[in-house]
Amino acid sequence: MMKELMILLFIHxxxxxxxxxxxxxxxSSGVPNAPEYLIMVNVDDVLSAYYDTTTKTPEPRQHWVTEMMETDSVLWEMFTARGPIYQYYLAEETKNFYQQPRxxxxxxxxxxxxxxxxxEKMNGFTTFGYNGEDFIAxxxxxxxxxxxxPEAELAKQDLKTRTEEYKLFHTVTCPSILKNCLKHAESFLNRKVLPSVSLLQTTxxxxxxxxxxGFYPNKAMMFWRKDGEEIHEGVVHRDMLLNQDGSFQFHIDLNISSVTPEDWRRYDCVFQLSGNKEEVxxxxxxxLISTNWGKSKMKNNEVNTTPIVVAVVVLLVLIVIGAIGFTVYKKKKEKPLTSSPETDCELSERLNSQTIQDPAHSVDTT
Known part of the structure; x- marks a missing residue:
């Protein structure tokens, strides 16, 4: 019954x-190494264009946007001309958001x-946030x-004067821009890409x-099977995530604590993409399982042998110095050590977890 329900939901x-x-x-202000202003436009949750006051250059982030710049330049010119200017509109209408001067x-x-x-239903939305919390909607x-x-009561008064402009943007301007973008992005958004599927284990x-x-679109299913039948006991489904290139990723976990080694061959993982008959x-x-705990063990062993190697080297140096009967003293100016950049663990790299996170860019509502 559960499987039939899932299939109906999948089809819908x-x-x-x-x-x-x-x-x-x-x-923003008072944030080190951050641009004072940035905008990002996402079409179907895929970053398509970006601008900030550090680079000061509007950037297309998808191939279809680059093509649109040549074949239909009106939209791109709107973004490049109005996007940077909107910084001043945004600053003006949110001037009473600040709860302290510094x-x-x-x-x-x-x-x-x-x-x-x-x-064919169209819904518009606008929300303001202040210091990481929802403020006005x-x-x-x-x-x-x-x-x-409560702090937003005073600030919302400044927005009342622009209510009609936002209504026009929600009902006319935005729908028109969205449908135009979908026309240019049709082949990109309608593509069907199967994923790379792998097995991972942390310990x-x-x-x-x-x-x-790496799959697209996000209408997909993945499940564990035993003897060809989908199972639910011991299975945990994780949230689907968006990759930086606009594709998606997600994973499901199988508890193998009660699975005997002889029964492993009875289990498999299946991925299905909407509109594609091929299963992975x-x-x-x-x-087939990729892990990081085996390499961690090896690294620990390497670390444990380091003091022995150092001791042997020091002993040999002392013997040589004693044999030749003199010491050499040389002054050296120490250079400050530079720390190596932080890296994710190998398993995290395999998971390709990301998040998006270029901030998003916008089209002026005026």
Whole structure:
């Protein structure tokens, strides 16, 4: 019954697609090594264009955007011309967000629209955040600004004068831009890419994770089977994540504590992508599992032998000095040590966990 329910849900979500245009803007002060202003535009949650005051150069982030710059330059010119100027509009309408004159201030605006290509329904949205917390939101039903904290009551008064502009952006400007972008990005957004699937394990006693990355679109299923039948006991599904290139990744864990070595061959992991008949199947085999605990052991052994090697070298040096009967003294100016950059563990690299995180860019609402 559970499997049939999952299949019905899978078919439904595969048929209805929610397209979106999301503009993320941020202005900040008191934050070291951060741009004062940045904007990012995401089409269907994929970073498509970016600008900040450090580079001062609007950047296309997808091939279809680069092509659009040549064939339909109006949208790109709108972004390059109005995007940087919007910094001053954003600063002006959020001037009363600041709760203290000094210190760190980060103001974020997320605005855009979503379109259901099945029902043709379009929804607009705008939310402001202050120092990492939701601050003010536009309610599309009542067409009013909602203060999400007591401190936001005063600040929302400045936004009331621009209510009509935001309504126009939500209902006319944004939908028009989104549909235009979808026209140019059609081949990119309609592509179907199967993932790379691998088995991962952090320790000998931890669950085995079946990890799929690089697939598109995000309408996909992955499950563990035993003797060809889907299983749910001992299986944990993890959230799907967006990769930097616009593809997706996710993984499901299988608790193998009660699985005997003889029964491993009865298990496999299956990945299914909507609209693609081909399945990706990987069997539960120790030879296919990537780990990092084996290499950690080897590194520990290497560390343990270091004092012995150092002691032998020091002893040989002392013997040589005693044999020749003199000492050499040389002054050296020590140079400060530079620390090596931090790196993720090998397992994390295999998981290709990321997050996105270029901040998002926006189109002016005026």
């Amino acid at each position: 979500t595969a048929s209805a697609v929610i397209h979106s245009l999301k503009c993320n803007l941020m202005i 210190g760190v201030h980060v103001i974020q605006q997320i605005t855009g629209c979503e379109w259901d290509d099945e029902t 536009f309610d599309k039903d009542s067409e009013t600004w909602i203060a999400l904290t 000998p006693s931890s669950p085995v994770s079946c990890h799929a990355t 199947v990987i069997g539960l085999k120790k030879s």
